[in-house]
Amino acid sequence: MASESGTLTSSEYISHHLTNLTFGKLPAGTTRYDGTVVGDGGTWTFAHGNEAAEMGFWAINVDTMFWSIALGLMFVWLFLKVAKSVTEGVPGNAQNFVESIIEFIDENVKSIFHHKNDLIAPLSLTIFVWIFLMNAMDLVPVDWIPFVASEMGISYMKVVPTTDVNATLGMALSVFGLIIYYSVKEKGVGGFLAELSLQPLGKWMLPFNLFLELVGLFAKPVSLALRLFGNMYAGEMIFILIALMPFWIQWILSVPWAIFHILVITLQAFIFMVLTIVYMAMAHDHH
């Protein structure tokens, strides 16, 4: 409920919570939120309100980057700590925990991906744990971190990186890049193109095949990104809506939703991981 002007309307509260802390260059001539006009050469600043749209592509969501990298470092730190003191004897608590995750990932990778590639398992591990941690930020009550941030003078703070489509799309495009890379590496450029154009209907229907396969190909990263983004965004939205209710009824709604969300965040991380493994396996398979 932090705001600069004291009280907020519901829609202002919601849109405030769904706005990223964006840093970028406002072009010259833009009218700012306080009515001033940006002078010649533009200005580098944090966006207020709708200004992020004016900044175009060359702007960065600082909160998304901060939280995702912080959570990623947390993941790497924990796993590296265990990896350094790993013992094949009796494992400690941390090692037990890490091992159970790694075995879970390894099992999934082995059951889906039958080629030799040392990247796939660590890739899946990173995807699963990192996305899980980013999603888990959803369970932090929606006002806590934004409130602390606003006390520190930061007016926008979206703490769940996966509710930013840039984050999910960034990962999905990375996976897409790997799909293309391994398809070409395993089958050659010709083999990959043949796979795109000569099936399912044979060479006489080449344009139709190509259209079909390209749609399928590009649907992969888009569906990956939007599935995760959509689920997390909707979940976050519900939390925000619950936070708008009278305080005495909030827990009745937010507790069940949070408990349900434990399932959702795990499931979404798992789906992203499994689909990545499946796409990687498809990229390696020869038809």
Place this chain on the structure above:
Amino acid sequence: MNINLTIIGQAIAFAIFVIFCMKYVWPPITAALAERKKKIAEGLDAADRAERDLQLAKEKAAADMRQSKEEAAAIIEQANKRANQIIDEAKEQAREEAERVKTAAQAEIEQEANRAKEALRAQVAVLAVAGAEKILEASIDEQAHAQLVEKLAAEL
């Protein structure tokens, strides 16, 4: 909902975490897991082997026990036989000894009887002469009659 540079930032962060994970996290942990798997397999193997060994040792112990019992029984039997034999021998010896003692005693008795007879015979001659003297109350030529009496005594 603005698409911006964050996409690339996120992709770079993603790549760095994945590469880091691939280089420093995944290999040591999976190696340790594989190593532990091997150790457990070896341990189970050793346990199986030990169980088999124990079984064999038990069988061997039972066989040894059986054999020892048989040997002990044989020894006891032999000892019994030997004891009987010793008793028989002792009995035989005792019988022989008794026989010998009996024979010696009989010989001695015979000898003693003969000696008594001899003594008696000598006495009888004297007594007879004395008797005859008394009866006859006469002086009889002892010389002449001694021969006669001795003949009589010899007939006794």
